[in-house]
Amino acid sequence: MQINLSNLGKRYNYEWIFRNLTYTFESGTSYAILGHNGSGKSTLLTVVAGHNLYSEGEVVYTQDNKIVAPDDAYRHLSLTAPYLELVEEFTLLEMLDFHTRFKPLRKNLSNPDLIDRMRLQRSKNKYVKDFSSGMKQRLKLGLAIYSDTSLLLLDEPTTNLDQEGVAWYQEHVDQNREGRLIIVGSNIQHEYAFCQHHLRISDYHTSPRK
Numbered sequence: 515m516q517i518n519l520s521n522l523g524k525r526y527n528y529e530w531i532f533r534n535l536t537y538t539f540e541s542g543t544s545y546a547i548l549g550h551n552g553s554g555k556s557t558l559l560t561v562v563a564g565h566n567l568y569s570e571g572e573v574v575y576t577q578d579n580k581i582v583a584p585d586d587a588y589r590h591l592s593l594t595a596p597y598l599e600l601v602e603e604f605t606l607l608e609m610l611d612f613h614t615r616f617k618p619l620r621k622n623l624s625n626p627d628l629i630d631r632m633r634l635q636r637s638k639n640k641y642v643k644d645f646s647s648g649m650k651q652r653l654k655l656g657l658a659i660y661s662d663t664s665l666l667l668l669d670e671p672t673t674n675l676d677q678e679g680v681a682w683y684q685e686h687v688d689q690n691r692e693g694r695l696i697i698v699g700s701n702i703q704h705e706y707a708f709c710q711h712h713l714r715i716s717d718y719h720t721s722p723r724k
């Protein structure tokens with residue numbers, strides 16, 4: 515997946531979050547969107563994911579040299595973010611069955627294989643609502659990283675993870691980078707250390723922002 519942003523701008527009410535953003539995210543490359551709290555990292559990620567409307571400019575998605583209609587872009591992407599909820603009423607096995615009906619897994623992994631990779635074997639019949647916050651984060655990351663998508667969007671990926679969880683994230687994202695466009699929204703170096711390019715969202719502010 516390649517994404518071209520042209521003069522992109524997003525406004526909430528009368529406040530411009532970013533403006534005049536022209537940038538190309540190349541396929542097979544990893545990018546970090548950097549900026550202080552409230553600078554607009556999540557806003558840009560949700561706009562790129564098509565979950566949030568932009569106010570001006572253009573977003574063009576290209577896959578294998580063919581333009582992807584914006585309404586179809588969601589088929590090619592996976593996103594994880596603190597504000598996205600899991601289905602709490604499912605057990606882990608039910609959650610995976612549900613998710614993989616819409617988003618098959620990479621590398622012909624089965625659902626039990628993914629549970630092994632997430633190191634959640636002992637919790638396969640546990641309800642998601644009874645997971646710890648770190649287990650929920652590992653589940654969200656596992657679903658995103660291991661979905662068979664060419665665009666991986668990671669917003670604050672190590673939220674709620676301990677040191678072992680951070681190492682797990684780094685290992686698994688590294689094993690699943692090849693050929694994919696990855697965009698990380700973050701302020702924490704260990705979340706985006708693997709990214710070749712950095713986009714500072716404050717470069718696209720129209721005035722100082724709090």
Ligand SMILES: Nc1ncnc2c1ncn2[C@@H]1O[C@H](COP(=O)(O)OP(=O)(O)OP(=O)(O)O)[C@@H](O)[C@H]1O
Binds near residue numbers: 531549552555558724
């Ligand atoms: N739905 C909304 N309506 C109005 N303003 C919003 C909305 N969502 C976000 N904002 C504003 O947009 C700005 C950017 O928020 P955003 O969440 O994108 O920042 P961020 O860089 O991801 O922050 P953080 O590092 O704290 O997660 C903030 O001023 C925020 O208040």
